[in-house]
Amino acid sequence: xxxxxxxxxxxxxxxxxxxxxxxxxxxxxxxxxxxxxxxxxxxxxxxxxxxxxxxxxxxxxxxxxxxxxxxxxxxxxxxxxxxxxxxxxxxxxxxxxxxxxxxxxxxxxxxxxxxxxxxxxxxxxxxxxxxxxxxxx
Numbered sequence: 001x002x003x004x005x006x007x008x009x010x011x012x013x014x015x016x017x018x019x020x021x022x023x024x025x026x027x028x029x030x031x032x033x034x035x036x037x038x039x040x041x042x043x044x045x046x047x048x049x050x051x052x053x054x055x056x057x058x059x060x061x062x063x064x065x066x067x068x069x070x071x072x073x074x075x076x077x078x079x080x081x082x083x084x085x086x087x088x089x090x091x092x093x094x095x096x097x098x099x100x101x102x103x104x105x106x107x108x109x110x111x112x113x114x115x116x117x118x119x120x121x122x123x124x125x126x127x128x129x130x131x132x133x134x135x136x137x
Contacts, residue, residue, distance in 0.1 A: 001039050001094040003052075005085060008045040015041045021058075024099045031106055032061040034072065039098065050092050052081040056102065065109040066118035067126050077105060 001017050021033035035058060042053040056077045064071050079101050083092050117127035125132040 001041060001098070003041075003043060003050070003092045003094065005045060005050060005090055005092060008043050008050065013043045015039075015043065017041075019095070019098075024095060024102070026099065026102055028106075030062055033058060034061055035059055037098075037102075039094075041094065048085055048087075050083045050085055052083075052092075052094060054079050054081060054094065054098065056098065060106075062107065062110045064112040064116060066111060066116040067128055068119065069112055069126070069128075071110060071112045073107065073110060075102070075105070077101060 001015065001019065003013075003015070007013065017039045018036040019039055020036050021027050024037065026037075027033060037056060037058040040055040040057075044051045056075070056079070058075050059072050060075050061070060061072050063069070079097075081094060081097050085092065112128075119126055120132045120134055122134040123132050125134075
């Protein structure tokens, strides 16, 4: 999200934008984005500072770290960004900081549920779907 500093009125400016995950280079081998990232920003300009209150929302697809099933997780984050600008600067780009904030919040060990039983270490059966017979043999 690029903001033209000269278009920010005294009372502030509210913007909403959808940004693709590919435009922000967010997808990894294990993290996918089935929909665009929704960015809502409230911007203020005070002398040489541009302040942005940003709300990010989307969904991400990943793999449960126990049972290896694909899961979808709702992602929401609020952040406050401040930029010191000179009189010669015309544009502030929020995308690098937005990208960093999302990556920092990627789940390290995502779970489909807190009670996920995972896979049997012997036969690989998903124990959420029922018991395996490895223990009885």
